[in-house]
Amino acid sequence: MTDTTSYVTEDRRAGPLIDYDVMSPRCPSRTVLRHVVNRWSPLVVMALHDGPLRFSDLRCRVGGVTPKVLTQTLRSMERDGLLERTETSGVPPRVDYGLTPLGATLRGPMTTLRTWAQDHADQVLAAREAYDAAGAP
Known part of the structure; x- marks a missing residue:
């Protein structure tokens, strides 16, 4: 096309x-x-792989993300139909985030990508180090 x-x-x-x-x-x-495939969405999908999580639990599972950025990521994913936000009344109110059926279709591809990254990290880091050592542009 x-x-x-x-x-x-x-x-x-x-x-x-x-x-x-x-x-x-x-x-x-x-x-x-x-x-x-932005910086945080794949990690959110992997964190929610086994089921819904509260915001604080999700933030712990996705290490290094700020509350503001996680909130933005969750809103974007909700807008795209990849996850749903469920509020449960109470004191304090409870909010859980879980993958929608559409979001769940990303589990397989993200698991494959995660496995590839973990299995090839040594090779990628060695190539990066060799590239930098050669003084490449």
């Missing part, structure tokens, strides 16, 4: 057909990809 191709075509029987191409700079699927 090229930049000039429309992403929506019509089929009179089935309605609009959408053909996304993430490699095209104008394709709306790029924003989906950007949200899914």
Whole structure:
């Protein structure tokens, strides 16, 4: 698909057909990809892999994230339909975050990515060190 191709075509029987191409700079699927692989969303998906968590528990599982950034990430993921926020009344009120069925579809790809990163970290760090030592631009 090229930049000039429309992403929506019509089929009179089935309605609009959408053909996304993430490699095209104008394709709306790029924003989906950007949200899914930003710095914190993959870690939130992995933290929620086994079920819903409260904000404070989620923040502990996703080490290094500030409350403000975690809140922004959760809101963005909720907007994209990847997680749901459930409030339970009480004193104090309880708020849990859990993956939606759509968000749960990210468990497999994120687990694969996590495994790859953990399995290849030594190689990547060695390559980085060799690159820096060679004085590359």
